[in-house]
Amino acid sequence: MHRTSLTIMKTLALLAMTFTLVVGSHSISLAADNSAAIEAELVVYGDTSGGVSAAVQAARMGHRVVLVSPYGHLGGMSSSGLGWTDIGNKAILGGICHEFYHRIYQHYQQESAWNHQPREKFNNVGQGVPALDEKTELASTFEPKIAEQVFDQLIAEAGVTVVDGRLAEQQGAVMSDNRLTAIRLEDGRVLAGRVFVDATYEGDLYAQAGVSFFVGRESNEQYNETGNGITGPLGGNQLPDGIDPYIVPGDASSGLIAGVNPTMGGPVGSGDQRLQxxxxxxxxxxxxxxxxxxEKPADYDEAAYEILFRAIEVGQTSRFFKLDWVPNRKTDSNNASGISFDYIGGNYGDDWNWTTLSYAEREExxxxxxxxxxxxxxTLQHHPRVPESVRRRYLPVGLSKDEFADNNHIPYNLYIREGRRMVSEMVMTExxxxxxxxxxxxxxxxGYTLDSHNIQRFVHNxxxxxxxxxxxxISGPYRISYRAITPRRTECDNLLVPVALSASHIAYGSIRMEPVFMILGQSAGTAASMAIRDDLPVQEVPYTQLRERLLQDDQRLELPNKK
Structure with missing residues (x-):
């Protein structure tokens, strides 16, 4: 019997009893019963696109796979509104990722798919490529509900078991030395496995497992980069000149308007703990x-939009949010300018950030x-401080009734562009x-641009x-290292991290695209299969064998002219 199987059996036996674990001065109940224990060869925590790809790949390779879905909906941002895909370079698309976009393309070849808009009325514009590309037979824009349908199909066809639930906030990762043996969910259910995948945007599982991570921006000096750290007031998505920072314009004693810091907090190129x-x-x-x-939000505060009003007063009349069209007369609406959908500074504070919040605090x-x-x-539709011409332009839009119907038509996932980033033996950098x-x-x-959204607002001149x-x-596609998804072996030897992987802030800004997460998820699923089959730490999976299988499954590991 494999040593990992013995470890699982011991773990399940222990978790089937009621006992008390003493950690420092705290006593934690580990009560559970046999009926609550679920055993699999691979346990994937996280319902992101990367999690789905990892689970599907390992199941296709013959393994018992359980995917834990914290949101109860599969696909992460790909099924939560990000329907205008940031591909960067179509040459990188292979394997399950390619299959996903091809299945969506096939869906829109059906006349019945066009229930709100004739197909000939769709502008067919995507980000640098046709939305529905007849040459590649790939779709780069789509409705969220169609993406979720495709993810559901892939999971069902592969025979993956999906369990809805969230990791227990305390003692959710059950460790034996440097090995994960099980995870515990909020309701007490226990899932034991031989290999695990953390496919969350936040890195919640590996944080509990004791794996090293970083939150914020490294200094440029740390990894010999030029695009990391504090940037200064650069031009991208910048506010127009002339916006006074004080509550009473020109009077510093009146205090700063909402959302504005007095300074940058450090010199250009230095690091900090803030999040984009x-x-x-x-x-x-x-x-x-x-x-x-x-509708006007119940807690609407006019003062929160003072920067918007002042931006309009100094001449801004458009680009308050994007209207990127996807099929059936719907949009993927993203941030578009210096004052737009991004809630700048809303995901961190002096002693907290999104990753440190409890589930209840994250929901809040x-x-x-x-x-x-x-x-x-x-505000843009109704407020009297907004010119009538602007109000008239924005008044026709509302939420799509047939999307996220069980969530008041709001996407399931907030776009966590960056949370924890693992620090392994290999850190991807600029x-x-x-x-x-x-x-x-x-x-x-x-293959995407090195990208970061704004991180703070401050007084400058x-x-x-x-x-x-x-x-x-960047000049073109680049390779991503297997070592960037594997923790240090001394920290955890049976965990793979294809989403909140090991990368600097600015490198992650390019890697963090949904197609790449699917690609890395499939590769993680393949490596997990090999680790299970040969009873190996994930760090010891032979790369030559991994590479051979990835190429067999149509993963694109380099451009044809690169070795």
Missing amino acids: AYCYRLVLTDLPRNRVPI NAAKHRDWQLGLIW NHCRNKLPIDDSIGMG GMVKNEGDIQSR
Whole structure:
């Protein structure tokens, strides 16, 4: 019998009893019963696109797989409003990722798919590629509910067991030395496995397992980068000049308006613990029969939109949010300018950030993000300080009635652009993304711009300015290292991390695209299968064998002219 199987049996036996574990001065009940214990070869925690790909791949390779879904809906951001895909370079798309976008393309070839809009009326515009590309037979734009249907199909066809639930906030990771043996959910259910995948955007499982991580921005000096750390008031998604920072314009003694810091907090290039802004990718429509009007949020505070009013006063009349069209007259609506959907500074504070919050606190914080965005739309549609011409332009849009119907038409996932980032033996940096440093154990490629949304607002030369936005082009696709998804072996030897992986802030800004998460998820599922089959720590999976199987399954590990 494999040593890992023996460990699982011992773990289940222990968890079937009621006993007390003493940790420091705290006593923690580990009560459970046999009926609550679930055993699998691979346990995937997280219902993101990367989690789905990892689970499907391992199941296709013949393993018993359980996927734990914290949201009760599969696909993460790909089924939560991000329907205008950030591909970067279509050459990177292979395997399950390619299959996902091809299945969506096939869906829109059916006449019945076009229930709100004739197909010939769709503009077919995507980000740098046709939305529905006849040459590649891939779809890069789509409705969230169709994405979720495809994820559900992939999981069902592969025979993956899906369990709805969240990791217990305390003692959720059950460890034996440097090995995960089980995870415990909030309701006491226990899932034992031989290998685990943390596919959350936040890295919640590996944090509990004691794996090293970083939150915030490293200094440029740390990894010899140029695009990390505090940026200064750069031009991308910047506020227009002339916005006075004080409650009473020109009077510093009146205090700063909402959301503005007095300084940047450090010199350009230095690190900090702040996070780039989050938002919901709202799905809007101007089609009356499918539109839910935007109501004024119950806790609406006019003062929260003072920067918006002042931006309009100094001349801004558009780009308050995007209207990127997906099929059936719906949008993927994202941040579009210096004052837009991003709730800048809303995901961290002096002694907290999104990753440190309890589940209840995250839900409260997500509600603040939701209300900020709904309040911004309502303000643009109705507030008397907004010119009538602007109000008239934005008034036709509302939430899509046939999306997220069980969640008041709000996406299930807030867009966690960045949370924890693992620190393993290999940290992906800007220099890897620019192909200045070699990668000899590629498990997939990235190809998107080095990207960060704004991180704070501060007073600069007597005006309010944004700080943190980076949009720096790269020359082409780059390899991503297997070591970047494996923790240090001394910390955990049976865990893979394809989403909140080991990368610097700015490198993660390119890697963090949904196609890449699917690619890395499939590679993680393949490595997990090999670790299970040969009873190996994930760090010892032979790369030559891993590479052979990845290529067999159509993963793209480098461009044809690269070795």
